Amino acid sequence: MITVFGEGRGFRVVWLLEEMGLAYRLRPVDLLAGVDKDTEFLAINPAGFIPAIQDGDVTMVESIAIMEYLMARYGPTSLAPDPGDAAFPAYQQFLHLGEAGLAASIYFVVGARHFAPESERNNWSAGQALSVFESRLMLVTRQLTRSPHVAGDTFTAADISVTYALELAQVSGGVTFGDVERSYMARMRQREGYKRAMETCHTRKAWLAKAGIQ
Structure with missing residues (x-):
């Protein structure tokens, strides 16, 4: 199952997953409290920012890159027009x-x-x-x-x-x-x-x- 770490820009990823009908879980990350002791999250993204995802052996950060990955990996989807489309x-x-x-x-x-x-x-x-x-x-x-x-x-x-x-x-x-x-x-x-x-x-x-x- 795809795991999304953190809300914030992670909302983009969660919204996309809902539109695509893909199974996922949201794992909260409290940036305001600091992530110094959040060893699970830091193992995913040692830079300490959100969002991040873990999808099997794939780990990614940056919300737009994650969105593009998910649509390419689990598409095709109308959420990403074909390069030949006028849109x-x-x-x-x-x-x-x-x-x-x-x-x-x-x-x-x-x-x-x-x-x-x-x-x-x-x-x-x-x-x-x-x-x-x-x-x-x-x-x-x-x-x-x-x-x-x-x-x-x-x-x-x-x-x-x-x-x-x-x-x-x-x-x-x-x-x-x-x-x-x-x-x-x-x-x-x-x-x-x-x-x-x-x-x-x-x-x-x-x-x-x-x-x-x-």
Whole structure:
């Protein structure tokens, strides 16, 4: 059985697994408490970040890479358009933009807002990271004015990637979205795969509920 270590970006992996109907178990990892004594997890990822998966003899980290592995290993799946599909370029772009352009940038904004000393919470680097996020968000907004999903008419793993980043920005990054983004996130939350993933990811469910998002 596939084991997913940690929530956070691990939610992307859990959501994908639910959409694909694959068996898995979620093994919690408490980063806030520190992982120094979590020897099982450190044996999987000695760098100490989440998510990670163990699938038989395969061990992987990095949420987007894990998603691509699972779809290639257990597909084919409509969550990953065929390279010959007209939706494939947009799918590839937004699958990776969801992390490289959005989540990775807002991560540093979240860190500054919630964990930095008071005098450092609006530092230059945090401002730059927010600027990067906002510029990449323009691409998402433009795409969603053209189609219901980021790769076109059909839900794909790129929507999982982007939705995670937008929720992180909304709840912890202090970002206010317009109607286009809010409508999109509301639609994504209505997916049965998303709902099942939320029932597994108790910490995330509580985090969103605290922010008034059900």
